Amino acid sequence: MKKAVSVIRFGLWCALAVFSGTLLIGSSAYLFLSPSLPSVDSLRDINFQTPLRIYSADNKLIAEFGEKRRTPVDFEQVPKELIDAFLAAEDDRFYSHNGVDIVGLARATVQLVSTGSIQSGGSTITMQVAKNFFLSHERVFSRKFNEILLALEIERKLSKQEIMELYLNKIYLGNRAYGIEAAAQVYYGKTIQELTLPQMAMIAGLPKAPSRYNPLVNLTRALERRDWILGRMKTLGMISEPQYTFAVNTPPTATFHGLPVELEAPYVAEMVRMEVIEKLGTAAYTDGYKVYTTINSAQQKAANLAIDKGLQAYDERHGFRGPELQLGESLEIWQQTLKNTSPIGSLEPVVVTEVHEDRAILMLRDGSPAVMDFEQMKWAKPYIDVNRQGKAPKQPSDIVAVGDLIRVRHIDGTVRLSQLPEAQAAIVAMQPKDGAITAIVGGFNFYDSKYNRVTQANRQVGSAFKPFIYTAAINKGMTAATLINDAPVVFNDDQLESHWRPQNDNQKFYxxxxxxxxxxRSRNLVSIRILQRTGIDYTLDLIEQLGMPRDKMPDNLSLSLGSAGITPMELATGYTVLANGGFRIEPYIIQHIDQLDKTIYQADPLIACRNCDETPEAETSSAQTIPAEEGFAAGFSEEGLTLESILEENPINPDGSLTTTDPKELLKSVKKAPRVMDERVNYIVYDMMKDVITEGTGRRAKALNRNDLAGKTGTTNDQRDVWFSGFNPELQATVWMGFDQPKTLGRWEYGANAALPVWIDFMKVALANKPETSLPQPDGIVTMKINPETGKPARPDETNAIFEVFRTENAPKPEFEDEETSTNDNGDFNPGDIF
Incomplete structure (x- = not known):
């Protein structure tokens, strides 16, 4: 009996010694480690490393930049089944322990003693939060002690829901996905609310080893892990037997889903990325910035399609250059080649598998067949050079052969033969009132060439520059009725021992x-004589005032023919002055930048406001709060800016808003664009440019059935560059087409048949259901009938008289007597002014 008591007493003393030793060691570890532990309070203000995201003005995702893909979610947004899946996989006693699971730690200790190495860490979800936010992933005891101490502190200061939310947003789940929302997008292309039970279990299996259990890398292991988690969920009563049976028998559906881009605008994304990095530095990639651009998604889509269609039409006019590859007749080679060949824009790679008398059978990238009728390929005359094609094909075998790798487009249920364009095109559209860019396409394929032709390509503009020459002439006192002789002229240049004989494009003179x-009519000789009469320096001064780069302008008469090399963006900026009533604005593309739902940058554009110096029609007796910038911009109209119209169109916004009791102060707050053109001159030039659409080189645009459009075509020597730039007061768009290495597009290619159709296709969408909005006629303008041949006031009995508009002081006086019209405009001329 005494021996038994002694044994019991010894055992108790041993237990006490172990407990005391453990307590001593734990206390010592706490006293040693606790001073160096980070503050858990910082978790309440945690800023997840979130990528830079770029959106259109209507919240369509354009691009995402950053090493980590992450979309933080609130706990309330997470489906219960998804939380249960993670609990079953990682910590089923999460809601019952205080941050440290003794059972789990004991299991890990037994594994360590029995195997001599750490098999599992026994970590709870709380301990994983401590590790992920504060500690390294080094598998050493000191880190584990820190992890335990931090977990206890986290549990003391945060609720279980807060801890779970931090965990679900922080964990790495493979393929650059951090957090459950990013993982749902990467593996299934869904939000977490759209996931099925087996998909949730698959994602919940990733934290243990994202590479080992990744369904895209090791499907067998991933399925084993998924089914084990489903079994745990059934055992824990989280799901029923039928749910378990259905889930484990569900085939895996995980596939890689790239960036969930909602709007294809890569040139926009790159422009914005560069500007944001310049403003915010490289922290922009990780600090969760959201950039909202001025891009209109409908207009951007229309621009994408218009450029694609325009280049395809150009290619079809010049013939088929043949297949990209000839692969022989090996099915395996066909399949492998298609797998490795990416679609580009609307052009899909296919392999010809059969050729018949009236059609060709194709293999698509997914292995399925498609039929291309001869009607959809008979355009394909053999390409010889840019001006010549071979004989028209009579049957499909004249064009393609079995094993050819070619490109096709799907149009209205048909498959049409296409090819990758060698020419390039670009378009930029913006609002004339403030310079907000609404669409940009810098070339056919950004991923092949990141060269943005809208902002980087300096190209000769040809006749698209002529409106500025005419503007200077009207500004200096000429009128729309002034006669200029369209006749041959030769300028001698003794220095070059050569002659300059400018001609009209049709080699005729009128x-x-x-x-x-x-x-x-875009008469070259008329433009030259206008510039000669107006003066080169005077014209250059005006062009500089319009916001165009004077340093790129030639200081000679070739200026009148558009020999200046400028970018489409610079030309478009000049045209906005013609469109908005005579104000110089500055293009911009970033509307505002947000971080954590707080706006840290807001655009403050110059606004073209014709009535900003007038007193508003509506008065108010009490203070009103309205948006300080966007409200003003939206309130401008032809009728004038009124406080009532602003309040009606813009809801009161307390953030960043303006409060005033004086409606006149509203107008003063506008950041007004400077007026750089007399509004009467502007009105006359706009009226003249409308005739380019109704009677001149832009007649194709009459298909839009609008009376408020104005514009100008442009074609350079040898058809190296073709343009169309046009507008109404609400929208301006400029289109360019050419080769990156300048060469002729072909002798029959002009702005009217190459660039203008692209502009029409874009404007057809951009102006759909928009009312016509012409510039209002300002004071000081008179309209009178003139003789179209002499430009003088018409006699009362003349039947061919037409109406013309004049500035009051420049209107011709009625003189009903014959006068000889002088057309001698040569004057004193220095041949050195030519070049």
Whole structure:
């Protein structure tokens, strides 16, 4: 009996010694480690490393930049089944322990003693939060002690829901996905609310080893892990037997889903990325910034399609250059080649598998067949050079052969033969009132060439520059009815021992021509004589005032023919002055930048406001709060800005808003764009440019059935560059087409048949259901009938008289007597001014 008591007493003393030793060691570890532990309070203000995201003005995702893909979610947004899956996989006693699971730690200790190495860490979800936010992933005892101490502190200061939310947003789940929302997008292309039970279990299996259990890398192991988690969920009563049976028998559906881009605008994304990095530095990639651009998603889509269609149409006019590859007749080679060949824009790679008398059978990238009728390929005359094609094909075998790798487009249920364009095109659209860019396409394929032709390509603009030459002439006192002789002229240049014989594009001359007709017919000789009369320096001064780069302008008469090399963006900026009533604005593309739902940057554009110096029509007796910038911009109209119209169109916004009791103060707050053109001159030039659409080189645009459009075509020597730039007061768009290494597009390619159709296709969408909005006629303008041949006031009995508009002081006086019209405009001329 005494021996038994002694044994018991010894055992108790041993137990006490172990407990005391453990307590001593634990206390010592706490006293040693606790001073160096980070503050758990910082978890309440944690800023997840979130990528830079770029959106359109209507919240369509354009791009995401950053090493980590992450979309933080609130606990309330997470489905219960998904939380249960993680609990079953990682910590089923999460809601019952205080941050440290003794059972789990004991299991890990037994594994360590029995195997001599750490098999599992026994970590709870709370301990994983401590590790992920504060500690390294080094598998050493000191880190584990820190992890335990931090977990206890986290549990003391945060609720279980807060801890779970931190965990679900922080964990790495493979393929650059951090957090459950990013993982749902990467593996299934869904939000977490759209996931099925087996998909949730698959994601919940990833934290243990994201590479080992990744369904895209090791499907067998991933399925084993998924089914084990489903079994745990059944055992723990989280799901029923039927749910378990259905889930484990569900085939895996995980596939890689790239960036969930909602709007294809890579040139926009790159422009914005560069500007944001310049403003915010490289922290922009990780600090969760959201950039909202001025891009209109409908207009951007229309621009993408218009460029694609325009380049395909150009290619079809010049013939088929043959297949990209000839692969022989090996099915395996066909399949492998298609797998490795990416679609580009709307052009899908296919392999010809059969050729019949009236059709060809194709293999698509997914292995399925498609039929291409001869009707969809008979355009494909053999390409010889840019000006010549071979004989028209009579049957499919004249064009393709079995084993050819070619490109096709799907159009209205048909498959049409296509090819990768060698020419390039670009378009930029913006709002004339403030310079907000609404669409940009810098080339056919950004991923092949990141060269943005809208902002980087300096190209000769040809006749698209002529409106500025005519503007200077009207500004200096000429009128739309002034006669200029369209006749041959030769300028001698003794220095070059050569002659300059400018000609019209059709090699014809038409004699005395009114300015209006000279513009809409795009007469080169008229433009040259106008510049000669107006003066080169005077014209360059005005062009500089319009916001165009003077340093790129030639200081000679070739300026009148558009020999200046400028970018489409610079040309478009000049055209906005013509469109908005005569104000110089500055293009911009970033509307605002947000971080954690707080706006840290807001655009403050110059606004073209014709009535900002007038007193508002509506008065108010009490203070009103309205948005300080966007409200003003939206309130401008032809009728004038009124406080009532602003309040009606813009809800009161207390953030960043303006409060005033004086409606006049509203107008003063506008950041007004400077007026750089007399509004009467602007009105006359706009009226003349409308005739380019109704009677001149832009007649194709009459298909839009609008009376408020104005614009100008442009074609350079040898058809190296073709343009169309056009507008109404609400929208301006400029289109360019050419080769990156300048060479002729072909002898029959002009702005009217190459660039203008692209502009029309874009404007058809951009202006759909928009009311016509012409510039209002300002004071100081008179309209009178003139003789179209002489430009003088018409006699009362003349039947061919037409109406013309003039500035009051420049209107011709009625003189009903014959007068000889002078067309001698040569004057004193220095041949050195030519070049």
């Amino acid at each position: 004699g005395p021509t009114r300015l209006r007709k000279g513009l809409y």
